[in-house]
Amino acid sequence: MSTADADDLPLFAPSKKVYPQSVSGPYRRAKWIILVLCLGIYYLLPFLRWDRGPNLPNQAVLADIANNRFYFFFIEIWPQEVYYFTGLLILAAFVLFLMNAVAGRVWCGYLCPQTVWTDLFLAVERFFEGDRRERIKRDEAPWSFDKAWRKSAKHAVWLVIAWWTGGAWVLYFADAPTLVKELATFTAPLSAYVWIAILTFTTYSLAGIMREQVCTYMCPWPRIQAALTDDDALNVTYRYDRGEPRVSVKQAQRLRSTGAPAGDCIDCNQCVAVCPTGIDIRDGAQMDCIQCGLCIDACNTVMTKVGYPAGLIAYDTDDNVKRRQAGQKPVYRPLRARTLTYAGLILVVGGAMVYQLATRKMADISVLHERSPLFVKLSDGSIRNSYTVRLLNKRPESRPFALTVSGPAGARIEAVGSAATADLRPVVTVEPDSSREVRVLVTVPADVHLEKSQPVTITASDLFAGEVVRAEDHFMAP
Amino acid sequence: MAEQDKHAPQFDAATGQSTTGHEWDGIQELNTPLPRWWLGIFYATIIWSIGYWVVYPAWPLLTDATKGVIGYASRIDIAQDMALLKQERAAQSKALTEASFEQIKADPELFRIAMAQGKAAFGDNCAACHGVGGGGAKGYPNLNDDDWLWGGSFAEIQKTLEHGIRFAGDPDTRVSQMPAFGRDKMLDAAQIRAVANHVRSIAGLSTEPKADLAGGAKVYADNCAACHGDQGKGNREMGAPDLTDAISLYGMDMASLTETIANSRNGVMPAWRQRLDATTIKALTVYVHSLGGGQ
Ligand code: SF4
Ligand code: SF4
Numbered sequence: 015m016s017t018a019d020a021d022d023l024p025l026f027a028p029s030k031k032v033y034p035q036s037v038s039g040p041y042r043r044a045k046w047i048i049l050v051l052c053l054g055i056y057y058l059l060p061f062l063r064w065d066r067g068p069n070l071p072n073q074a075v076l077a078d079i080a081n082n083r084f085y086f087f088f089i090e091i092w093p094q095e096v097y098y099f100t101g102l103l104i105l106a107a108f109v110l111f112l113m114n115a116v117a118g119r120v121w122c123g124y125l126c127p128q129t130v131w132t133d134l135f136l137a138v139e140r141f142f143e144g145d146r147r148e149r150i151k152r153d154e155a156p157w158s159f160d161k162a163w164r165k166s167a168k169h170a171v172w173l174v175i176a177w178w179t180g181g182a183w184v185l186y187f188a189d190a191p192t193l194v195k196e197l198a199t200f201t202a203p204l205s206a207y208v209w210i211a212i213l214t215f216t217t218y219s220l221a222g223i224m225r226e227q228v229c230t231y232m233c234p235w236p237r238i239q240a241a242l243t244d245d246d247a248l249n250v251t252y253r254y255d256r257g258e259p260r261v262s263v264k265q266a267q268r269l270r271s272t273g274a275p276a277g278d279c280i281d282c283n284q285c286v287a288v289c290p291t292g293i294d295i296r297d298g299a300q301m302d303c304i305q306c307g308l309c310i311d312a313c314n315t316v317m318t319k320v321g322y323p324a325g326l327i328a329y330d331t332d333d334n335v336k337r338r339q340a341g342q343k344p345v346y347r348p349l350r351a352r353t354l355t356y357a358g359l360i361l362v363v364g365g366a367m368v369y370q371l372a373t374r375k376m377a378d379i380s381v382l383h384e385r386s387p388l389f390v391k392l393s394d395g396s397i398r399n400s401y402t403v404r405l406l407n408k409r410p411e412s413r414p415f416a417l418t419v420s421g422p423a424g425a426r427i428e429a430v431g432s433a434a435t436a437d438l439r440p441v442v443t444v445e446p447d448s449s450r451e452v453r454v455l456v457t458v459p460a461d462v463h464l465e466k467s468q469p470v471t472i473t474a475s476d477l478f479a480g481e482v483v484r485a486e487d488h489f490m491a492p
Numbered sequence: 493m494a495e496q497d498k499h500a501p502q503f504d505a506a507t508g509q510s511t512t513g514h515e516w517d518g519i520q521e522l523n524t525p526l527p528r529w530w531l532g533i534f535y536a537t538i539i540w541s542i543g544y545w546v547v548y549p550a551w552p553l554l555t556d557a558t559k560g561v562i563g564y565a566s567r568i569d570i571a572q573d574m575a576l577l578k579q580e581r582a583a584q585s586k587a588l589t590e591a592s593f594e595q596i597k598a599d600p601e602l603f604r605i606a607m608a609q610g611k612a613a614f615g616d617n618c619a620a621c622h623g624v625g626g627g628g629a630k631g632y633p634n635l636n637d638d639d640w641l642w643g644g645s646f647a648e649i650q651k652t653l654e655h656g657i658r659f660a661g662d663p664d665t666r667v668s669q670m671p672a673f674g675r676d677k678m679l680d681a682a683q684i685r686a687v688a689n690h691v692r693s694i695a696g697l698s699t700e701p702k703a704d705l706a707g708g709a710k711v712y713a714d715n716c717a718a719c720h721g722d723q724g725k726g727n728r729e730m731g732a733p734d735l736t737d738a739i740s741l742y743g744m745d746m747a748s749l750t751e752t753i754a755n756s757r758n759g760v761m762p763a764w765r766q767r768l769d770a771t772t773i774k775a776l777t778v779y780v781h782s783l784g785g786g787q
Binding site for chain 2: 231385386391398460
């Protein structure tokens with residue numbers, strides 16, 4: 015066996031430029047609608063207002079990094095609640111898995127930002143440089159004024175879109191109208207410009223230049239997807255049982271009249287021409303295919319034109335093609351253990367999140383026992399423990415909390431530097447939408463029998479709104 | 493095909509793709525090289541990294557390292573940050589310096605600043621003897637309790653911090669000297685034992701079976717009551733501890749008491765005004781006062 019020296023091999027793949035042709039049909043239409051919706055939301059959402067009362071930002075969706083808050087319509091997330099995002103990510107993962115189990119790479123073909131922006135950029139390219147054939151011809155032709163202005167105009171519009179994409183991104187991190195004004199007058203913080211520059215660059219290069227190579231070489235999802243799929247998941251499939259052997263319409267008639275086999279694929283290559291990743295679906299399922307369904311639209315157009323039934327390329331499974339070949343009925347099983355499990359998991363996680371959110375406290379308390387010293391003996395022999403108590407007020411108004419303690423008999427509670435109510439409960443007032451730390455002393459009289467350690471509960475009750483939060487800790491004694 | 497041209501490209505029969513020529517158990521590796529731009533980025537990052545060697549400190553030398561042309565050092569950053577911090581905190585410091593203890597107590601923001609500063613200063617200066625949380629140890633008072641040798645008001649704590657206790661280097665230091673009754677032959681062993689028993693009895697503790705309590709009471713009245721008081725309640729003017737409460741600095745068992753009476757203790761605390769500025773001492777006072785025992 016001979017071994018070619020690996021060093022002699024080309025280090026890079028000769029990149030073949032893809033010239034996707036325009037196409038129309040239901041899948042294309044669905045993709046346009048999704049594109050307009052997604053980009054519309056992305057570009058305009060920062061400008062949506064949401065009244066939260068005084069002192070709080072009125073932007074519907076805002077990641078307020080400086081103040082450690084995240085606002086989403088009626089929800090205000092504190093840093094310690096970022097597990098909501100974990101929940102969202104888990105939910106997103108299950109939705110992705112479910113889509114994948116039902117109809118393959120729905121995400122890739124219709125929803126992924128890479129696909130959406132590439133689609134938009136391709137539309138711009140088509141607007142300035144024409145459709146596939148014209149673009150190929152112009153690219154082969156020598157430079158001319160026509161070629162130059164069309165290319166420059168395309169790149170210019172690309173850059174504007176890319177810049178606008180970065181611009182919209184930073185608007186999620188500050189009050190949008192203010193930031194727009196600052197950006198326009200060059201008084202915005204440097205980081206805003208830097209982020210816009212970074213995202214302009216990534217959008218321009220990912221959607222304009224790298225395009226399908228991102229999916230083929232960079233993205234982990236196709237690899238994961240391949241491991242997650244099963245035989246019942248629908249995929250964009252070329253039904254070779256019906257298509258092969260490929261012959262022209264005329265020849266097919268001739269062959270059929272003699273009783274010889276003839277397929278429906280007339281080998282027009284339209285499916286290849288429209289493919290955004292430049293592959294031939296007739297080679298079977300392949301990793302480069304983002305399952306956008308455009309070849310279905312292209313093929314159906316051709317089939318209708320030549321008078322054949324549509325659906326030579328369709329959402330189907332390889333197993334069904336084989337079944338048809340063997341003269342059996344195709345089997346579709348959208349409801350199966352896998353899809354039901356994912357759906358169930360989505361319900362569980364989603365339900366848990368809704369429940370969490372609905373029963374969410376607007377106040378919180380955390381208690382930290384002082385470790386040095388663990389306890390203090392006072393001159394009358396009583397035992398005192400100290401705690402650092404942090405009270406959290408998520409409401410937009412300041413709230414007084416009264417502290418009480420339960421556990422060892424006769425326990426008294428004081429908060430250093432705070433006054434007390436008539437019934438000796440110390441009152442700690444927490445400013446709106448913030449937290450406050452107080453040193454709390456719990457004292458148990460000398461005559462109460464104490465173990466080395468016993469549970470103690472510290473309770474904070476909002477004096478007006480009545481909300482009650484409590485935390486448990488220990489009371490230590492000699 | 494052993495002696496075929498080594499450099500002729502091999503092709504995979506099924507896909508027609510060129511192979512790397514590597515083969516394992518009959519499985520050949522297809523040649524699917526990286527795209528050009530990808531490789532370009534890889535090389536570009538390598539070249540970029542060379543810039544770091546030149547610009548930043550990078551190469552270790554025998555005793556040092558290359559400095560880098562812009563003279564960057566994280567130490568300089570820290571110095572700048574610290575200076576900046578000081579500047580930013582100047583206003584707070586000023587407010588703290590000027591405020592009275594009553595004002596600090598009444599203003600939550602000032603109180604918070606004083607506490608933070610006091611806590612940091614306590615960790616740096618006081619924790620070595622008094623413990624991280626002021627819990628104390630034998631001979632080093634627990635600052636969390638309500639038993640004060642020299643007084644637990646803001647003013648008294650501040651004075652103790654500034655001038656120390658029995659600190660030779662400060663003329664205004666707090667002084668009191670309990671005699672070493674045994675070592676200096678002022679009392680004999682029997683008297684010491686008797687007075688120790690007497691002290692235990694007024695503290696509500698058990699005494700030895702054959703203790704000479706009457707004798708002890710007399711020794712106490714003659715030698716101790718002047719400072720510790722007739723009832724043994726102590727005297728903060730002289731830093732004389734209350735002998736009857738549940739707290740003692742050196743222990744109330746017979747052995748410790750005997751040792752204290754015979755040789756005396758007379759612990760020392762430094763005068764911090766020599767090392768800390770007035771604002772820090774003020775913050776420390778607020779912090780210590782807040783630990784639980786402040787009066
Ligand atoms: S392969 Fe990756 S980048 Fe391409 S469309 Fe799918 S998810 Fe998006
Ligand atoms: S083969 Fe068809 S479905 Fe796959 S990427 Fe190309 S056009 Fe889209």
